[in-house]
Amino acid sequence: MSNEKTTIIQPEDTDKQYNTLNLGPTHPATHGIFQNILKMDGETVMDAEQTIGYIHRAFEKLAEHRPYYQVTPLTDRLNYCSAPINNFGWYLTVEKLLGLTTSKRIDYMRVIIMELARITDHIICNSVVGVDSGALTGFTYLFQMRELVYEIYEEISGARLTTNMGRIGGFERDFSKIAYKKINEFLKKFPKVLLQFENLLMRNRIFMDRTIQVGSIAPDRALNYGFTGPNLRAAGVDFDIRVSDPYCSYQDFEFDIPVGTQGDTYDRFCVRDAEMWESLKIIKQALENIPEGKYYMDEPGIYLPPKDKVYSQMEALIWHFKIVMGEAGYPPGELYHSVEGANGELGFYLISDGGRTPYRLHFRRPCFIYYQAFPEMIKGGVLSDAILTMSSMNVIAGELDA
């Protein structure tokens, strides 16, 4: 990328007149509110400048004024396509601060939900790549499957999109029989539909022409920007936090990391597609090997005591009160914990001064990083390429602006 600052309003080359096109903030293809100011020569994108902050909600500042357990709803609203991963990432961070290790059962339950969330996220991204390339039908097939996952969420946590699922130290309740039934139903139905979707698009000549060598990024450039997740793996770097730094018992599962070669839109599409199959494998293994046990950590002062004890025992009532008021007593410390979000490395940089709220909390949001590379990736392409590149990177406005 050229380092000179691009001035959009007055082109440097006065002989040639460029056209300024505002792609966004409200454009059907931006899937959220963010703006790109494109410098166009006809249909060709000469330069682009991205604008962020349209839905900045100051989550990091808000988190400084909330007890730890109340930060979870904020994480929901980062990448709302895969909210449970954000929730559990936050819990894992807090548990790391507390120095707790969760039981295998909790880990496996979390893994099941996180992989379901990864599937929904990839469903959204890939079907939207289809929609933006003009093939609307695959979208409706996959979205019916997403609905099944949302019903699973609903059964487990009561919410669908912004789940606020689980608690620090476990889950609020065990998976019900219906939940297991729904997960198994999903596992049975989803592969067929995913195959249908692949048949519609993957070897389609028009789709391949539209996506291959479009919006590509070299692995070293991707690493320099700080790419992670499917977008980095599409460029050919086999980096996955689930394997390189396992959390939540991911080391127990057998799965592959799909890697692309070109780093283009087609590779991103294929990597996400392959990851859905891998996620299915992980969920199946987790369901088979899930151990019996408690769905929460019996740690006083961390996990809310059961209601009947709160009503009958003094200690339980005190702990209940302290936890709800955020006075549970978190140790001071400074730590970084990251999980493999559906979209890339989702990190939580937490500084605690021992008070009731985080002293400072920073979210490492993968979308924010991808979006920086966007102008470099679309330069020289045409407008249609820019749209497809954006949707294949899966930049979610909520996560971008936080």
Next chain:
Amino acid sequence: MNIDYLIFKIVLIASIFGLSLLVAMYATLMERKVAAFFQDRYGPNRAGKWGLLQPLADGIKLFFKEEFVPSSADKLLYILGPSLSMFVALLTSAVIPWGTPVVIGGKQYALQVADVNVGILYIFAVVSIGVYGIMIGGWASNNKYALLGAIRASSQMISYELALGISIVTLVMTAQSLSILEIVEQQKGMHWNAFYQPLGFIIFTICAFAETNRAPFDLPECETELIGGYHTEYSSMKLGFYLFAEYINMFISGTLISALFLGGYDFPFINDMGFSQNTLAAVHFLVFFCKISFVVFVFMWIRWTLPRFRYDQLMRLGWKKLIPIACINLVITGVVVLLTQ
């Protein structure tokens, strides 16, 4: 020219005019139902049985929408754009033979508004004007997305009309006539041109997609890139005119494909069944209509299945593939016609 002839023609014109509008209206419903079928959902089903009143409801809604003209738009051209599109779309059906002649009071009346002996040329002349509606509308709304859509539309039309024209020339060479009625009559008894001119048929169909701005060639209005393309700034019935024109054009393209390549109103064994002439005309009309509906269904089928081309790929397909193939087809047809004469 006598008075009953005049009355018949006026009735015919009115009914074809009405039919075009009705078909365009119900093509929207069909489109949505077909899309719903492909996408595993219901489609409109609230207004009337099977959503049969949905087009009416849509029309009424469009009528009562705010009539909005952007302050920076060129007012006259802004209104001229959709009017021209609609006008041109309605003109084309004049030379289509809808069936064999009917007999009323011992006199024969052709089911065709005008049997122009250069019918094909007429259609080309009229259809080519259609792009002006889009171009003028897109330019006059003074919006960059609309302008991009208009530019795309015009360059797309130019490149695809050539291939379309050449594929028609081959057809004319074998048919030795420019009259659509005669071309249809020649195909009687399953001598459909699609069998004799398969390459021309395919090229014509592809170009018809491009001419009607339908997917995979819907670049001028692709909503994911250009918001609404050339009709981004349009609202109310002006938008309705554009949408209507698109559906009428699709209907007309279906008509042309059926008439020129799929035998028009011809169907095996119909002529041997011993129908009276008027029944035969009705059956012919029905057959023709079914063929058109099938072609329109194919249009929709493709729209809801394939992704769309990119602008440069579209141009490449037009100039580097379709036109050379059409030219080769032209040469081969010329040689064959010369040898068989």
